[in-house]
Amino acid sequence: MDYTFSNRISGLAPSAIREILKATSLPGIIPLAAGNPAPDAFPVEEVREITAKLLAERPTDCLQYGVTEGYEPLRSFLAADCKQRLGLGEAFDTLIVTSGAQQVMDLACKALCNEGDTVLSESPSFIGSLNTFRSYGVKLRGVPMRPDGMDIDVLEELLKTEPKVRFIYTIPNYQNPTGWTASLEKRKAIYALALKYNVLILEDNPYGELRYAGEALPSIKSFDKEGIVIYAGSLSKVLSPGIRVGYTLAPAPIIAKMTVGKQASDVHTSMLSQQIVYAWLTGYDTAAHIRKIREIYTNKLNIMTDALAAYCPALHFEKPLGGLFLWCSLPAGLDAVDFASAAVAEKVAVVPGNAFAVEGDAHRDAVRLNFSTPTNEQLRQGIEILGGVLQKAGE
């Protein structure tokens, strides 16, 4: 049979990241391309204890169907935590649990976007979200990313000229792939522009807890008195990505439509996963755990930047204040795809910048490096090898 596919899926290639992830699981490859938490960053003992207790005391709550909105005590806890600890959420907002934060991007598009509508995104940006947007047939327009957040002038120009802009997608903290953080001024400017042009904001904050320097800045959602921000949170980077638990906090009418969408997508998020998350958040010293992972990643980041200074002086980067990634500009004339290919031949995986392009084949002048997945020894060795690749390229 000759299969015909939908327009939305026909244009969408498999995520380069996930293809690269597959390659990095090959033995002997040093994984600077992935974005996995370090294995020693999982609270394994705590999850073991929680799960034993849950399955002894309330197994049916873990194994039976649940409601689409999520496990009610978990929803309440997360909403209260957002409000008290982060200053997020007004009376008009509601929170639902999702199957990872990726599903927030999916449900936002499902609820808001018709084919041909426009989404504005920092460029470069997270390939997973970009592909979700593409899977809804939206038109993506890129706003250049700067070390202090997206270019506000370009943002306003696009808001003025693009028809049917549904939302602005932004990762203000330790952005993927750049590692850059939006300044307070830019956060306020993005909010003001969205309000002025009657456009929503989709604020994605997977890395917010992973701060290694400086002071935490308020989320854009914390300014939201007008009900224009959809906030996406995740347990993937602080507890576990494998159990797939995220959440979204947004105005109730939007959440109502996202819930209908989620019902049609996967009915509800794993109850076992939700029960584990709730028990962990309410019964353990999560702040201590987050301090521990911050220490692990601060150390890994320092190992990477020290090694880059020693072995790769030709690479330029802004040291990130948090997150999992570091964005390196290549020396003039060196192509990112050529560099990544040469690196893989030497058993080091990195992601060429164009994988994160919002439009066209941009960002071939940079690569993304991840410092959370490799061991400390792999970090040093990987960067040393990249130094060799650079030297060869310079010959």
Added chain:
Amino acid sequence: MDYTFSNRISGLAPSAIREILKATSLPGIIPLAAGNPAPDAFPVEEVREITAKLLAERPTDCLQYGVTEGYEPLRSFLAADCKQRLGLGEAFDTLIVTSGAQQVMDLACKALCNEGDTVLSESPSFIGSLNTFRSYGVKLRGVPMRPDGMDIDVLEELLKTEPKVRFIYTIPNYQNPTGWTASLEKRKAIYALALKYNVLILEDNPYGELRYAGEALPSIKSFDKEGIVIYAGSLSKVLSPGIRVGYTLAPAPIIAKMTVGKQASDVHTSMLSQQIVYAWLTGYDTAAHIRKIREIYTNKLNIMTDALAAYCPALHFEKPLGGLFLWCSLPAGLDAVDFASAAVAEKVAVVPGNAFAVEGDAHRDAVRLNFSTPTNEQLRQGIEILGGVLQKAGE
């Protein structure tokens, strides 16, 4: 702000079933409206043992990111099991793990359907799947359901006349909501017609293992030498619905596009859930467990049909050979919504037939009863109350 939603979501009301599920969780309501497994049908001891072992021996495999296609050993096991035990799958087929079988319907639409394309479905049919189809803006056309499967003449007429039919949706075993089973002849006829009109089949088989009488009939997928059947399987009814694990077996080009769609939807299915399923399928006597649940449900079905004979002689039904549901025709002149409302006032929840209509407001002459969720005592009591409601209506 005045929110504008996508066309696809604007027309989609929350699933009546899930709204009713919420109502049935109110204390004191006898739940004949749900579709939950009986709590004593969960292999709780086994899941407890498996999870303790997994989190002691291989915690990272449960907590770390996985690949979109699913945990490789689970995929291989399920594919081999489909082939050996059920005769499903040719060399051109591939299997991926999904977040429950509902996601198979979602991914099939994502991969195959543009807005305005047509999907043919048995009518009445499972509201969850119908709403998924609707969420992609497809045009739904209903093929009347009969006690031996869908009306083949109407199916062919629609295949002849409807433009852009992408697939035929069918639940051949113990259909939801009717409980009816497609005969072998009808299964073959559906396959032959799909082939003749160059249309795919989406075969949904969540209840296949729950047979209480008669011999198992081959799945339509078992005839599929031409690569036209997408098969959806589920662990929800034999192990647990709460952990959200299903799978799909379909021709590799279709699976490739569904995988791209899944990547954009939720990245992958909970690794902890997948590890539990794999350990259970490979380490335990699942056949014995399925025999046990069949006994529990056979008994519940008999309690319900005995009670119906005693208290509700005016209700007509075909006793199902398996599954979780029984479809009752109401006496002439009695409206299903009125009857369901009167029943809820007496603390018994049932679903009016029109909730399962593929088009318009059909099936207001019947209600769906579920016998898996209530306790045995609730079953007897609930049906006795329905008898009283019928008598009052007849006054």
